[in-house]
Amino acid sequence: MPHSTFRKIQSTYPRLSKTDQLIADYITANDQQVVHMTISEVATQLAVADATIFRFCKRIGYNGFQDLKIALAKEKKPIQSIHDEISEQDDEFTIAQKVFQSNIQTLQNTLTLLTQDTMTVAINALNDSKRIYFFGLGGSAIIAMDGYHKFMRTNKPAFAFIDSHFQLMSASQLTKDDIAVIISHSGKNKDTLQILMTAKEAGAKTIAITSFPRSPIATKADITLLTSSEETEYRSEALASRIAQLSIIDALYVNLMVKNKEQSDTVLQNIRKAISKTRQ
Template sequence: MSQNCIGKIRSNYARLSEKEKKIADYILDDPDKIIHGTINEVAEDLNIADATVFRFCKRIGFKGYQAMKIALASEIITPNQQIQEDIEISDDDDAKTIADKVFQANIRTIENTVEILDHTAIQKAVNLLLYSNRVEFYGTGGSAVIAMDAFHKFVRTGIKAFAFIDSHFQLTSASQLTESDTAVIISHTGTNKDTLNILKTAKRNGAKTIAITGYPKSPIAQHADVALYTSSEDNEYRSEALSSRIAQLSLIDALYVNLVVLNKEKAQRSLEKIRSTISETRM
């Protein structure tokens, strides 16, 4: 997959430091300056050190300034540079146009998340889930819906999976976890107080922890055993947290399918039991 420089900048923007945002704005305002300029010229224009520009390039996923410059040049001479403008919703848009733009924005959220996906972390998460006696999914607010969707999927794998909507029930359940269990904690910002308490409780009991969040420097990401990140953007009609859910669901799907592939017979038996039970209740 080609590296989308502008997409990387926009998807990481909320997590950047003030100096890094200054560089990001400089690039987004006039990409040609980067394509035709040197790292020294950029640093001089912004009154910052060359090393700061270099660290910015690394922060958004490039090996250095030259690699970012090549990716940006390739992007600018293609229609991809119009994507952001094309998905901005206008008050004059009709129903079909708005629907098209929403779908395009969701596609882009997933594409940006794939670009920042850490495959080593995915493998670690799969291993934790595969060898857990019990897996619990936690999230508050909108993330609670994602946790319930995860439960709906994972209960079909044959693994003991659980999720609760109420935050007090979640905390109570986390207090019963053991070293053989895994807690999957979902929070876009990674700073929610209730979710942090659940994470601390799970870790105190020796349970393994997996975080799904949009912020690598958040407390949840920093303290979980494995952290998986999503990328999203906000606009006038939909917050960043709302748009992140499509990426969170996709991450859950990726973990679920990995487990089914590795545990086919157990998953098949579990699915047959579910189907049989549902069929009996309908008779």
């Protein structure tokens, strides 16, 4: 699937109707065939009207079906670059270059998935909360702890726990004044989903940070922030998405600090004063 077209579909997918999601799924799975099809042929395959296909193309940012086909054709065979795959024949510095470029590409791709509206809603939800909780299991637990480490510098009490049982227990104690930030690359970990649903049942607002818009966690959270990453033989998607997850948390943190500059400055000064006593 061409990368820019995929990102357009991925970024709008949660807001699409069931019919539009059906069209999105078909184009994602058959992008190279769609290039050679007419709008009526696609409509017949999906048992929808031509106008429905046309409106879908407009919703994801194209002028129409023909415009979408041109984009698909242009992106049919992306140029292979040094960043695409790591080879056993690569020397150490070349591998380092590829890892760095992969991280850069992940950040650039993720930035295209972020929208003004979603970020504004997420920041306002954080700002309206009294307490912020970060949840994640496995590798995502490290990201959750990083969120806790940053947000304890804000004027909002922040919490995170490594142990999954502690996370579930704390989720059950949340209130409507709290917000839960749920981190999961796949968005389908059963234990993480249970934590999310427990937080929602307790009345808390929820933000999901994930790479898959159709995943259970993405669709059930109140607010979803999407990351984008690509898998190679030696570098899993989850490993690359970590960089994007950290950057999204950084963006949330800085926004909240700006919104509450005076209060946050006081907290930050107190933390710096305490830490300074540990240094010679």
